[in-house]
Amino acid sequence: MTFENIPPLLDEALTARGYTALTPVQTAVIAEEAIGRDLVVSAQTGSGKTVAFGLAMAPQILDGGLVSLAREPAALIIAPTRELALQVSRELMWLYAKAGVRIATCVGGMDASKERRTLNQGAQIVVGTPGRLRDHLERGALDLSALKVAILDEADEMLDMGFREELEEILNATPEGRRTLLFSATMPKPIVSLAKRYQHDALRISTVGEDRGHGDISYQVCTVAPPDIENAVVNLLRLHEAETAILFCATRENVRRLHASLTERGFNVVALSGEHSQSERNQALQALRDQRARVCVATDVAARGIDLPNLSLVVHVELPRDAEGLQHRSGRTGRAGRKGTAVLIVPYQRRKRVESMLRGAKIEADWIKVPTAADIRAKDHDRLLETLLAPVEVEDEDRALGAKLLETMSPEDIAAALVRVHRSKMPQAEDMLDDGSRE
Known part of the structure; x- marks a missing residue:
């Protein structure tokens, strides 16, 4: 052309x-x-x-x-x-x-x-x-x-x-x-x-209007009790199972803490903040591009200049300074015509400030409850069925192993074992201290 x-x-x-x-x-x-x-x-x-x-x-x-x-x-x-x-x-x-x-x-x-x-x-x-x-x-x-x-x-x-x-x-x-x-x-x-x-x-x-500034980003806000913030992060990650996600924190210390906590829970996660050298940053970004890691915990140093094609989820674990910060952070997703989701986790006492910030940025957001363990189990069920029912090419060696399993186990037991192995690889959802119903 x-x-x-x-x-x-x-x-x-x-x-x-x-x-x-x-x-x-x-x-x-x-x-x-x-x-x-x-x-x-x-x-x-x-x-x-x-x-x-x-x-x-x-x-x-x-x-x-x-x-x-x-x-x-x-x-x-x-x-x-x-x-x-x-x-x-x-x-x-x-x-x-x-x-x-x-x-x-x-x-x-x-x-x-x-x-x-x-x-x-x-x-x-x-x-x-x-x-x-x-x-x-x-x-x-x-x-x-x-x-x-x-x-x-x-x-x-x-x-x-x-x-x-x-x-x-x-x-x-x-x-x-x-x-x-x-x-x-x-x-x-x-x-x-x-x-x-x-x-x-x-x-x-x-060209702000023509580029549909927020058109490809779906904004969501969930209010939580302060002790529930980390549990909310875990459940949001598990609900979305995004190919790549960025979690924004306000300080280096909070990046270190959340990175350690998610790693302990079994997430493949990297960290980006001002304390990391250029070599460490490059390695972290390459891990995300190679899909060796799927979650990045970052300060605002990552809010600009990072282009990850498969990034579909941004979570504001700690609130940005202002409406511009919100847009720049969230703008890491929803790029080049792709759809993305930006979620703000808001302690109850800061709800009014967030409402004002969203008005200033002219963003319409859906106020949602934090996903529960039951919500995530239902989503996992649907994803697992979709994965297992997808057509695949089966090699003769795989068929031979399947036949050997059928000699010792029923089809139902084999299917249940397959589901159990699949679920064992997933980090556990968290039970929230508060059910998210408080206004």
């Missing part, structure tokens, strides 16, 4: 990746009125904005459809976290692979000397976090004198994290005539101020 206003080499990459149509934000940034201009883009997480700015900056990267031979970077992408920067690099690598573009990634927690060598060898695109980029800039390893386009991804989050000084130092080192693209899920006053200072005649693009 051929896409309009896209260089042939990028068109080929999109087709090879299975793209049949562009998302609203991807279409908007390459429209005629957007070409060559500064942009301020509001788009929900999961809307395909990484590919969007990859397409938007193509005229500045490719010279006549081919990669420029200049050693200094033509494009700079700044992201708030290591995970998001690494994800952006991975996306741009496949998008620009056929064009032969060299991409350098500069993030905290990685080998800085290796990054400097990569920059010295020449890269057309540099992706990094504010602190590490400023470090390379001050050491003379990063030369932005020939930069043609600067992109701030999740700009609102970078300002929330206190990176204004780093961003200003980096942008002040770029040429006056470069394009500046601001991508932000929300547009608070600090973002508007940043746009006025570093952009000229910027085109405002908002």
